[in-house]
Amino acid sequence: MRACRLCRRPEPAFLLPGVSHDFKIPRSVLVVIYTADLQVLMLERAGWPGFWQSVTGSIDHENEPLIETAAREVREETGIDTSQYRLEDWGIENSFEIFKQYRSRYADGVTHNLEHIFGLELPSIVPVRLEPTEHLHYEWLPWKEAAARTPSWTNRDAILLLPIRRAA
Numbered sequence: 001m002r003a004c005r006l007c008r009r010p011e012p013a014f015l016l017p018g019v020s021h022d023f024k025i026p027r028s029v030l031v032v033i034y035t036a037d038l039q040v041l042m043l044e045r046a047g048w049p050g051f052w053q054s055v056t057g058s059i060d061h062e063n064e065p066l067i068e069t070a071a072r073e074v075r076e077e078t079g080i081d082t083s084q085y086r087l088e089d090w091g092i093e094n095s096f097e098i099f100k101q102y103r104s105r106y107a108d109g110v111t112h113n114l115e116h117i118f119g120l121e122l123p124s125i126v127p128v129r130l131e132p133t134e135h136l137h138y139e140w141l142p143w144k145e146a147a148a149r150t151p152s153w154t155n156r157d158a159i160l161l162l163p164i165r166r167a168a
Helices: 066-078 100-105 143-149 153-160 162-167
Strands: 027-035 039-045 055-058 086-097 112-122 135-142
Touching: 027 066, 027 153, 039 066, 039 143, 055 066, 066 086, 066 112, 086 153, 112 153, 135 143, 143 153
Parallel strands: 027 112
Antiparallel strands: 027 039, 027 055, 039 135, 086 112
């Protein structure tokens, strides 16, 4: 049996061999964007009003370096150029269950995603350009309020690390 080129899982028999199936790869990044005084950028998802989170996104292909995924997602979702600031790999990975309503985006049997955490420190609040198909609104919030706003435990835990990371 052949493996899907994106997720390396066996292709279901009903799929054509060698044809791209456009499944998302269950490997992603979370980028906490924050200022020197710990204001955190939060985005409200267009497909899920009321769901606030930091920048997130999946790798495009198996060989895409995570730092490149992080920079691309920040640029696509906010218009911020990470090369102008310090994008830092926090060396933290979390595995979480993919929400059932999104599992059809992944190959059959994929139920969990592995997420890698990055931080992007800005000297102060900068203008943000949203992609309206992805996000409805954005807010800069004090870190404790941002952590309380997100329903994502991985995002909350990353935001709660900010004072510790800044002190180090």
